[in-house]
Amino acid sequence: MPVKPGARLMQGNEACAEGALAAGLSFFAGYPITPSTEIAEYLAEHLPARGGVYIQMEDEIASMAAVVGASLAGAKAMTATSGPGFSLKQENLGFAAITEAPCVVVNVQRQGPSTGLPTSPSHGDLMQARWGTHGDHPVVVLVPWSVRECFDLTLHAFNVAERLRIPVVILTDEVIAHMREKVVLPEAGSLVVEDRARPDRAAGPALPYDDRQGDVPPMTVFGDGHRAHVTGLIHDRRGYPAGPGPATEALLKRLQGKVDSRPELVIAEEEETADAEVLVVAIGCVARSAARAIRLARAEGIAAGLLRPVTLWPFPGERVRAIAGRVRGIVVPEMNLGQMVLEVERVAGGRAPVHLYPRVDGNLITPEEVLGSIREVARG
Amino acid sequence: MSTALAEKYLRVERLPHIWCRGCGHGIVLGALVRAMDEVGLDLDRTVVVSGIGCASRAAGYLNCDGLHTTHGRALAFATGVKLARPELRVIVIAGDGDLAAIGGNHFIHAARRNLDLTCICFNNQVYGMTSGQHSPTSPRLSLAPTAPYGHLEREFDLCELARAVGAGYVARAAAYNPRAMTRLLVRALDLRGFSFVEVLSQCPTYFGRRNRLGGAVDMLKWQKEHTVDVARAREMDPAELEGKVVTGELHRAEYPEYTAAYAELVSRVKGETGR
Numbered sequence A: 001m002p003v004k005p006g007a008r009l010m011q012g013n014e015a016c017a018e019g020a021l022a023a024g025l026s027f028f029a030g031y032p033i034t035p036s037t038e039i040a041e042y043l044a045e046h047l048p049a050r051g052g053v054y055i056q057m058e059d060e061i062a063s064m065a066a067v068v069g070a071s072l073a074g075a076k077a078m079t080a081t082s083g084p085g086f087s088l089k090q091e092n093l094g095f096a097a098i099t100e101a102p103c104v105v106v107n108v109q110r111q112g113p114s115t116g117l118p119t120s121p122s123h124g125d126l127m128q129a130r131w132g133t134h135g136d137h138p139v140v141v142l143v144p145w146s147v148r149e150c151f152d153l154t155l156h157a158f159n160v161a162e163r164l165r166i167p168v169v170i171l172t173d174e175v176i177a178h179m180r181e182k183v184v185l186p187e188a189g190s191l192v193v194e195d196r197a198r199p200d201r202a203a204g205p206a207l208p209y210d211d212r213q214g215d216v217p218p219m220t221v222f223g224d225g226h227r228a229h230v231t232g233l234i235h236d237r238r239g240y241p242a243g244p245g246p247a248t249e250a251l252l253k254r255l256q257g258k259v260d261s262r263p264e265l266v267i268a269e270e271e272e273t274a275d276a277e278v279l280v281v282a283i284g285c286v287a288r289s290a291a292r293a294i295r296l297a298r299a300e301g302i303a304a305g306l307l308r309p310v311t312l313w314p315f316p317g318e319r320v321r322a323i324a325g326r327v328r329g330i331v332v333p334e335m336n337l338g339q340m341v342l343e344v345e346r347v348a349g350g351r352a353p354v355h356l357y358p359r360v361d362g363n364l365i366t367p368e369e370v371l372g373s374i375r376e377v378a379r380g
Numbered sequence B: 001m002s003t004a005l006a007e008k009y010l011r012v013e014r015l016p017h018i019w020c021r022g023c024g025h026g027i028v029l030g031a032l033v034r035a036m037d038e039v040g041l042d043l044d045r046t047v048v049v050s051g052i053g054c055a056s057r058a059a060g061y062l063n064c065d066g067l068h069t070t071h072g073r074a075l076a077f078a079t080g081v082k083l084a085r086p087e088l089r090v091i092v093i094a095g096d097g098d099l100a101a102i103g104g105n106h107f108i109h110a111a112r113r114n115l116d117l118t119c120i121c122f123n124n125q126v127y128g129m130t131s132g133q134h135s136p137t138s139p140r141l142s143l144a145p146t147a148p149y150g151h152l153e154r155e156f157d158l159c160e161l162a163r164a165v166g167a168g169y170v171a172r173a174a175a176y177n178p179r180a181m182t183r184l185l186v187r188a189l190d191l192r193g194f195s196f197v198e199v200l201s202q203c204p205t206y207f208g209r210r211n212r213l214g215g216a217v218d219m220l221k222w223q224k225e226h227t228v229d230v231a232r233a234r235e236m237d238p239a240e241l242e243g244k245v246v247t248g249e250l251h252r253a254e255y256p257e258y259t260a261a262y263a264e265l266v267s268r269v270k271g272e273t274g275r
Ligand SMILES: Cc1ncc(C[n+]2csc(CCOP(=O)(O)OP(=O)(O)O)c2C)c(N)n1
Pocket: B052, B053, B054, B055, B056, B071, B094, B095, B096, B097, B098, B099, B122, B124, B126, B127, B128, B129, B130, B135
């Protein structure tokens, strides 16, 4: 599919939608909710011309269900929502995890809980994105910080989802979603687009969960003649319900292992961390303020550095731990009352004190606020 | 069912099934197999989608692609399957709790959308899987572990609902008459659009025992005595119909089918962008 080259003024939500189209999105089901709605509207306009399916379902539960159904029938499928809808999607997100249905869910975060502040940004769903559905399950969570990265990470999300047969969540927020930036999208031919492996049809029917083929079994897509049985119950490699016992444990460990055994999934960006005495760990729009703050700090003679987790989950724990061993302290500015900080504290393991700077009034954390925290840590 | 039919349409390695002695769900599955055979469904191009409950386990016994989803959501998953691959035949199986309680909203909208799906509700008037709690189709004043003093709500007429919200085909069958059931299922499978068949199934283990309705045979007899074919029902006056359940083909209408309409939209949009 051609991606128009040349510079365009784009919104984060539009860039997400373009990234999905570049990845070969063929099915979108959604339900309107601020601040995610532009993704649905953009795809309602552009998907049909590319032969894809757009549908507005009766609610978010149904849109997540339709996405998983479409994925199992071979589509590259996505949905987009915000907090209240993300909560509704959780049960079927877990279904995607256990049935190994690749799909992408965009959650444009707004201030919660409940209806909260519908038009204000927040990073309140960081733990929900990891643990929102019940039971242990693999999930990759990506957090873009620019419009261009909305495009890149949505494309990447599809690639990871297809490669590992897992749901991938993109966490943006009202700021990133509605911000407009000039972006030059890459030429379609220059992009790497991955598709799920399917069993060789000539070899006859394959088992839907043939773990002897590796930890990501080739996908027996509906209609391909495999007569696959797919269930949310714990199942054996034939897809048939299984009881408690070693096979159950093996399945859960295989699913979780898809992410845990691939350290290459972890993405983090660092700025000025080599000689840093104060480390800031921040994601998404907060990282933009933090990037400015470390420059302001350096202008004042404080050696500050930034580590920005691009994959929130899996968390770049090893890098944070390594840097923690040589800094005076770590600042974690968050648009919540302290979520990512728990993970930073865990991985820092006492090597450096960790300071939370929380803000939950519905406004973006400013560079000056982050600078203030950096100064406090630097002064000791 | 003949062995040949069973071996072709069922995953025989998964038998015996999980249903209790006397349960009506096996009768419905049998009728569905016969109907699939009569219609000549290509098992490599058929997907059976179900929710959660005793009824929904039927999807796991059929020898085609099967999708056993979450409680109440079968129609929403089926919508994704069908839209992603419109050439596949998609059959949805649901219990009465599955379809009318937790999945009620999806039922309304799937019918209204008139997507080409055949939806079969195995109505045993209780939540069988969770041991007999009341469902939206439990009769008023019937007893259940969650209605020990009698259930206060009125029962839901699912066929009336389906007709009202725009299903193209609506029929009701009963387990006591599998031949009629097969006939109605064949017509439902033949329809291009949303077809709905409600089947009265019996649950002697929970509903029958608690409400002192006897065993499976007594419950099937009750069905025979209390059902009236739609043709005869039309000639009966309301007083006579009191307490009776009308069976047969209740409704048929032509509405634009969703996947066809969507394909048209795509070619219209492509035509316009191509110009
Ligand atoms: C979200 C959710 N809520 C509740 C349940 C528990 N549950 C399993 S089956 C069922 C009801 C099944 O009744 P019905 O749909 O009438 O089918 P039957 O078992 O009678 O065939 C319930 C409440 C569940 N699995 N998931």
